[in-house]
Amino acid sequence: MTEVATARRSRITPEREAELYAAVLDLLSEVGYDALTMDAVAARTRSSKATLYRQWGGKAELVVRAMRHNKPGGIADVDTGSLRGDLHEFMSREDDCAMERNSDLMRALAMAVHSNPDLMRAFRELLIEPEMNEFQRVMQRAVDRGEVRADRPALEYIVHMLVGAFATRTMIDGLPPTQDFLRSYVDAVVLPALGVPTTT
Amino acid sequence: MTEVATARRSRITPEREAELYAAVLDLLSEVGYDALTMDAVAARTRSSKATLYRQWGGKAELVVRAMRHNKPGGIADVDTGSLRGDLHEFMSREDDCAMERNSDLMRALAMAVHSNPDLMRAFRELLIEPEMNEFQRVMQRAVDRGEVRADRPALEYIVHMLVGAFATRTMIDGLPPTQDFLRSYVDAVVLPALGVPTTT
Incomplete structure (x- = not known):
């Protein structure tokens, strides 16, 4: 706020x-x-x-x-000591039921932004940018720890990867985003793209 | 057809x-x-x-x-001998101008599917599934060539990765998808997630 x-x-x-x-x-x-x-x-x-x-x-x-107000905040404050731990923690902030409802609401907003420039501006400034800034902090910690190289190209595409998981899961697969699905996507896509080993 | x-x-x-x-x-x-x-x-x-x-x-x-009808077809018929070549070729099927228009139209459809079950069915059966089948063939060739391991987890998430690139680029970045952007995303995200080296 x-x-x-x-x-x-x-x-x-x-x-x-x-x-x-x-x-x-x-x-x-x-x-x-x-x-x-x-x-x-x-x-x-x-x-x-x-x-x-x-x-x-x-x-x-x-x-x-x-x-x-409805979204759990403070992902950057969760510091598990590894990028995999931080991202898995991020995917577990909401239970599956809350995640499905929030994902429906986000989709409703994302659909409307295209024809409502003031909504687009508020959506970007108050929802997307703060979340991206938090992600930047999480990623910066991973870079500082030496887990991710500072010039790794996928660092620019974190949001693209995550939005793809949510959007495809709900709109094309027709399934709710669940913690299990998102954690498996982090391990299969996000961490390998960043060059982080996913040995469990 | x-x-x-x-x-x-x-x-x-x-x-x-x-x-x-x-x-x-x-x-x-x-x-x-x-x-x-x-x-x-x-x-x-x-x-x-x-x-x-x-x-x-x-x-x-x-x-x-x-x-x-409007989309260029036959991505599976393009066989450059490498997955990187095939995906870059795929991203170059349309010029930037055609890609921007198609991306706008696809977004208009993707928004409408949620409240129109018959559109959702047609969208999936006639657009998504044929394209996914073509991608399966491209991926299978990469597996057969030994470029990608058959059990690589990211193989399940090709569509998620690509949809993320298009959706985030147009709806959050507010930029048109261009060939340059998509090729750079393929190199930064898709190929590393699949474990394919991207040395140019």
């Missing part, structure tokens, strides 16, 4: 904020981003639209902040 | 078929899958709706066949 955002929402209790975000995500999964209205959010949460706009500026930021 | 499909459309000349498919793809990029109607296709192509339904069964199959 940035300082600006915290200041802006200072009059809302954390409990109330969590309640609001949960309602927004319920609406998102029920009707999708394009059909989701601030009126519906106001009605569902017994808020005034003026309050919602004052606190979040608009639909895009409200939805993206709700999404971010 | 299956025998059944060829028989079903035998009264249409290949030129007329190509013209129809081009019109369908234009409409798809203009209005998206959900807003695309058989009425609009009929009007744009000066066909009767009855003809369209008789020849293609419905919107899902018509759109997917149009998409397939």
Whole structure:
């Protein structure tokens, strides 16, 4: 949470904020981003639209902040001492059930960004970039430990590899992303691409 | 093209078929899958709706066949003698301009499959599975040549790796997939994951 955002929402209790975000995500999964209205959010949460706009500026930021609130944070703080350990830990932050729901919500957002430039901007600034920065820290530690060479080309493609796992699993295989699947993908694709041995 | 499909459309000349498919793809990029109607296709192509339904069964199959018609085929027939050569050749089948348009169209379809089960079925049977079968042949040749071990875990994730490259590049990086980008991704991710040296 940035300082600006915290200041802006200072009059809302954390409990109330969590309640609001949960309602927004319920609406998102029920009707999708394009059909989701601030009126519906106001009605569902017994808020005034003026309050919602004052606190979040608009639909895009409200939805993206709700999404971010819902995601387990702090992957960079997990330090197991090996890249394989860190990535496996990352894949285990959510149970399979939470992961399936979040993956559905992320897909709903990813679909909508193309036709909503303000959503695209919020999605990138508040969800993708912070997550990428955390990954950079995880990768930097692996480089510092000597596990990954600093000039390894796959370092540029971590997000591409992981997005491929989620997107293909859900949209083409038609299966939910599970911890088992993601850990096996890390061992089969991500670590070998980075030149890290995967001996168990 | 299956025998059944060829028989079903035998009264249409290949030129007329190509013209129809081009019109369908234009409409798809203009209005998206959900807003695309058989009425609009009929009007744009000066066909009767009855003809369209008789020849293609419905919107899902018509759109997917149009998409397939538009894609360069026969990747398995390209045999350069090395997996790296075959994959680079695959990434060069279309020029950057055609690749960007096809990638936009594929994204439009991929977004719509979730809420259209018949589109999902046609998309999988007519686009994904044939392409995956071709990749299997390319990979099998690499295994037969001794380039890739038959039990290499990444063999199961070829599609995941490639979809990640396309999806992340267009939706998160906000950049078009280019031949240069895709070849560099093949060298950085796909070949190392498969244990193939990428010395140039």
